[in-house]
Amino acid sequence: MKSFRTRGIALTAACALSLSTIGWFGGDACAQAGAAELEAQSEHVEIRRVPLARLEASLPGDARLVLFAITDRPGLYVMHAPGLAGQGAMFSRVVALFERRDMPRDHIVTMTEIATHARRFRTNAADLTAGNNFSSTELAHFFDLARSQHLTLTPGERALQRIAVQTGLIGERNGDWQARSTRDFLITIPGLGTGPGGEIIDTQVRAAILSHELGHWQYFSDNAYAQACRSFWWRELSYDQRVELTRQLEALGYDASDRIVIDEAQAYLLHTPAPYMPLADVPGPNGFDVAAIRGRLKQRVAEATR
Structure with a gap:
């Protein structure tokens, strides 16, 4: 769910990108600390194996980074990200590459371009990262494209790459990033708490995002x-x-x-x-x-x- 508006939450890409954009340019100590914490969590990400029926009850009661492998839906993985800012730090440029309006499909844009795009849509609640869904093939393509462009990954993107490798979603073969299986699919939802723009992610909002993203999994797999x-x-x-x-x-x-x-x-x-x-x-x-x-x-x- 890249964009949505509710009574309790009206997200904007600008606020979701605070960690990834501000921290990237080094202008905000809090954002830099958040980026460092995200990278640290990604080095030893917790992986839980649960059936789909037990997923929602198994979600953390905080903003912890946890990855769920869904045992009765082969190929489905659910990342419980450490809040909206952390999720945005990992996925903003991935989302821009594959899904956003007026963004190129043949190359990865700069973080400055991401911030400009966010400001353009902020009045329409065009959040890039309320929730995400990507095949492992798409993730591999993003990192392969970044390598071919000689881009320096952001701290959040490095964390995402490390998680995808640890879980076997992607790997390096003959100098290229490749998906382990074309049937693997990752969805992400934010952890509970308050976002950088004051957005409240409570259990109801998180459940709505999860339901939406699981709908994308059904479309992908069925x-x-x-x-x-x-x-x-x-x-x-x-x-x-x-x-x-x-x-x-x-x-x-x-x-x-x-x-x-x-x-x-x-x-x-x-x-x-x-x-x-x-x-x-x-x-x-x-x-x-x-x-x-x-x-x-x-x-x-x-x-x-x-």
Whole structure:
């Protein structure tokens, strides 16, 4: 869940990037200390193996860094990050590379460009890192691209790389970063606490983020489910409805490609609790009814996966 707005939390990329951006330029002692602590935690990350049904009950009651390997969903890993700032420090440039609107897909941008992008979308709650979902192939590509660009990784990115290697998600082969398996998938959620901009991550918010990100895992891992979502998008939504959905997701900072908008649409419509839903109704004869579209999509998915 890269962007969302709720009664209790309105995230901005600018605040989530405080550790990664300010600490990167060396202008904030607190951020630098946070970056050092993140790297230290990543050196001995705790890995817990639990079935999916026990995941939520097993989450820490604080902002501790813990990685969960889901035993009954082969290839699924869940990172409980040490808060919003730490999560942003690890993933901001990964998110920008693969998912954000008006960001390049062929190279990794600077942290200055990330901060500029964040400021552009702050009024639309375009947070880069409320939650994340990436295949191990995407993570390997990010680090391979960083190497080819001769980039210096940020402390947060070094921590992410170390965790991905320790858990076997990625590894170096013949001088390249490669995924261990194309079926491996990492989702991340923030730990409990207050973010750098005063955002409150409580158990309800964390559960909403987790549900949304698990929706992306289902889309990634279940071909019948994914095909039902794609078929619904192209065959059952009108042109005007597709345009409106894309417009709203773009306003949240998402890239407008079909790859992104169909996946995000299903994750919001089917896996995001109503209080945290950023998609809005649009009145009129060619309007947009979120509840009605959700109901139709839910029915089509149930028919395709029964």
